[in-house]
Amino acid sequence: MKYLIQQVWLLLMIVSWSVCAQQSTKVVGVVKDKASQQPLEFVSVILLDAESKQPLTGTTTGVDGTFVLGVKKTNFLVEISFIGFKSLRLQPEVKNAYVNMGTLWLEEDAEQLEEVVVRAEKSTTEFKLDKRVFNVGKDLTSAGASAIEVLNNVPSVNVSIEGAITLRGGQGAQILINGKPSVIASQEGNALGTIVAEQIEKIEVITNPSAKYEAEGTAGIINIVLKKSEKKGLNGAVTLNTGSPNNHSIGLSINKRTQKFNFFGQLGVGKRTFPNTVSTLNRNKVANNEITSSGKGNKHEQFYNLSLGTDYHINDKNVITLSGNVAYEIEDEDSNMRFEEYANRILQAAYTRAEVTEATNPKYQYELQYKKDFERHKEQYLLFSALGSFFGKDQSSTFSNEVTAGTLASNSQRTRTDFKEARYTFKLDYVHPLNDQYTIETGAQYVLNDVSNDYAVSSLIGGNWIGNPGLTNVFEYYQNVLGAYATAAYEGDVWGIKAGLRVENTDLRTVLKTTNQEHTQQYTNLFPSVHTSYKVGTGFSLQAGYSRRIFRPRLWDLNPFFNIRNTFDIFTGNPNLLPEFTDSYELTSIHKIGKASVNFGLYHRYTTDVIEDVSFYNTTTNVTTRRPENFGTNAITGLEANYRWGITKWLTVNGDVNYNWFNRKGQFDAANNFDFNGTRWDTKATAKLKLPAQFDFEMTGNYQSSYKTAQSTIKSNGFVNVGLRKKLLQGKLIVNLGVRDVFATRRRASITDQPTFYSESNRARGRFFTLGVSFGFGKGEAMEYAAQKRF
Structure with a gap:
């Protein structure tokens, strides 16, 4: 292939x-x-x-x-x-x-301004040379939702209930905020949870990035662009949301434009609850015994998010932008899990494990940006940015066991986590058009990442809390990546090509403080890319691309310590992990047929040193431990279609279908050969109906098939969201009612069936009801969604 x-x-x-x-x-x-x-x-x-x-x-x-x-x-x-x-x-x-x-x-046109508000209410997808752009409107099912939930509406993107993000079914997507890496975009610690739908302007999906972009992310890049306006005068919008279970927030977006300055800001405050239903099964096939667990829990969050910034227009060719973001989360988590131990199907012991967790998560980010345009050519510019960000977590948990059957002794444990991550990014880009057809680009980027995770476990013994040194350690992670790139492009009337090369040097060091175990890695890699396009006609064009990508193991992949929430089903990191490398090929076509537009894509990804979780079962303790390992290769070939069809003036349907088949090869050790083939597919579709009396109805369906991993099978999953909107005051006031996961079918379920053990894991959250009201003042939503100048 x-x-x-x-x-x-x-x-x-x-x-x-x-x-x-x-x-x-x-x-x-x-x-x-x-x-x-x-x-x-x-x-x-x-x-x-x-x-x-x-x-x-x-x-x-x-x-x-x-x-x-x-x-x-x-x-x-x-x-x-x-x-x-x-x-x-x-x-x-x-x-x-x-x-x-x-x-x-x-x-x-004053007579059309109200129509701009209508335009802003719908999300739309655009197809460009090297990316797809999902313009985030006021979707009926997204009111009050976080960035995680909005991503589930984006073509080619899926998010599990644990927050794991996949792009075309592949993990390892690089998440950016406004085109730059940020701890606010981290998939750990629900960092994206402080960004709500009302703050997002658009989401760019880049499945085959050029050398201009950072090489991180084997599946591609997902860039979340936050709203910013330069409309003249004072403009803004306010949004109120409420819902069940416990989902309340208020958002304010405002900007003021003068001759030299553009001031912009956003404020978001809210609280929400995420219920969880969990069950697991570990069966020892050798000794014929098993351990089951089941229970419910709730995660309560309060969040505060403030963004401020200003553009200073020195003159028509020079602009300085200074912006900052401060976010703060307060988390409370409670759960009750019932554990039962069986031997030859006879109950031996049972106990209830209760958890109470409290955490605070401060986050902040600041950026200085300078852009210079040149007289020689309107597309010639120099752009420099310096970005700093911090993410912290101060968390404590208490676990208490109450025996209800058998002779086990009741005991209690508690944990403490002090997590700190700082990231600094310096970026310089220069674009130089030689003429109207040929352009060269060059630039450099330096990313410094400094992480510390202090984790401690203690047990209640004889009325005193005694530390457990075997589960306590400080893990430090330092990663610096220096990159430079150059691209050259030709763009003719019907044909264009862009080629580039990026070089990146990675310096990685991890340290386990208690044991003084240190691991270092340093490597330099080249990342070429080529993209081309050909316009067959006004309604049909072809695009093709190639790029090489890297996925560097993250903190939680490397940290060997784990959470003791379920002592029979645990996850640990692996400090010896190596990065994955992927060669990505893509051929796409864009069709416009009447009121319908369809984008077809054929893609192929070949990955080496694949990182995949491997389960180890201890037949003595009946504990299943999962740990990421490097082994083998994975070749994925897929077909994808994105479509939009305006069937009538009152009915529009859009969605996407992705199908791929893979050939997995890997010999983990002498006893574990993981060679296998498989397929997976997923689809989502949204129908929008215009009803009388300015009511709008929307329904979105999402389905993901079952698929294999090295040892397990992930079960299929499907869910439906619906929403209803009513416009008032000539469209300035909008009321939304939404239900996410109408039939409470969204879940994450897996089965591992091996010669010596069998395990199951199931997690679900249930349905959510939301009611949202938004009001625009000044030019309101027109300010937020229409003419925008991005840097």
Whole structure:
């Protein structure tokens, strides 16, 4: 399959070269907001036949407001339109094969401003050369939800109830905030939980990143872009949410734009509860005994999130941005688990294990950014940023056992965790267009990561708390990554190509303080990338890409100490883990057929030194221990389709389907050969209905098939979300009612069946009800979702 994809890639390149020489007229320009003087992104630019007025070709403007189009005819019209603004229709004078429209100014249309609010209520997906952009609207099922829940609505992305994020079914996706790594984007400790849906502007999914991006993330990159506005004057929106179980929050978004300054800020405060139902089974096939556990628990969170920032426009070519974010969480967790021990199916002992956990999680982030534009070319710029962030966790837990059957002695334990993570990122990017077709980019990035995890366990013996040195340690983790890249791109009327190379040096050190065990790794790697695109026609285009990626083990993969929540089913890290490397190939096509648009993709990923959890069963203690290990390779080939179909004016359906098959090869040790093949697939679909009296209804279904891992089978899972919206006060006031997991079917279940042991694990959360009210002032939601200038 790898050879086949390489041949398809070569054929596409040959075809592209053969057609790129076709002559046509190139039309370029830039669109700006006349009031704010800022570029407008996503503006529709269409070329029309001057006589028939039929569309010839079209595009949307980029982040900097620019557009590039190619057309065979010389007698044509240029139509510029953007919701909330007055449209333009111009007929340029064509003297040669290059038409520069210059700067095109759009004026706001007061009669259309209310329509901008309507536009902001729906999430939409855009397909670009190297990524898909999910613009986050006011989805009915996302009101009051965290970033974790919003990600579940994004095509190609799935999130388990434990918060594990997969991209096209693969783990190892790199999560970024505003294009940069951040501890706020960490998948550990529910760091993404402090970001709520109302704060998110869009989510970019990059399945095959170019060399410009950090090489981390074998599955690709998920970039969460937070809202920021530059609308003139004072604007804002306020949102209130309430729900059951216990889901209450208030959010405020505000900005003030003057001639030189743009001040922006967001505030989020809330509290929520996540119930859990858990059950496990460990069976010793040799001794014919087993241990079962089952119970319920609740995780209560209070969160506070404040973001502030300002842009200072020194002049029209130089901008300095200073921004910061402070978040604070208070967690309380309680659970009761019943454990039963059987021998030859006869109950031997039973006890209840109660847990009470308290934690505080401070987080903060600050950034200084400078951007310089140049007179020579509108797309030439220099961008520097310095970013610092911190994430802490001060947690204590108490576990008490009460024996209800048998002769076991009751006992109590408690744990203490003091976790600190600091990350500093310095980034420099320079873009230099040689002309309107050729562009080179270069830059560098230095990321420093410093983590300390102080974990202690003690037992209540004779009325005194006695420390357990075998389960107590301080684990320190230091990782510095220095990277540099260069890319070169050609973009013609119908064909384009972009190639690049990135080099990264990784310096990793871990230390177990109590035992003075130290592990160091240092390695330098090259990460090439190639992307190309070919426009077959106005409704059909092809794209292809290749990139090499890396997945570096994270703290919890390396830390050998564990949580004692379930003493018979534990997870430990492995400080000897090596990074994974993945070669990723992709061929995609984009079709527009009437009111429908479909994106098809064929992809192949080949990964070496695969990291996968391996279970070890102790037949004496009946304890199952899971630990990540490096072994073997994994070849994944998949097909994916994303679609959107406006069936009628009142019914729209969109969704995605992903199917892949994999060939796993791995010899863990002399007794464990993990060679096997398998398939997995998942799909999600959303139907949006416009009802009378300005009511809207939405239903989203999500299904993931069962699939194999090295030792286990993960069971299938499906759930449904629904929502209802009512607009009031001409759309300025919006009321949402949502139900997530309507049938309470969302779960995480796995089975491990080995020669000497059998185990099961099940976890579920149940349904959530939410009621949300949002109100925009100034230009309100138009401020948040329309003309935006991103840096």
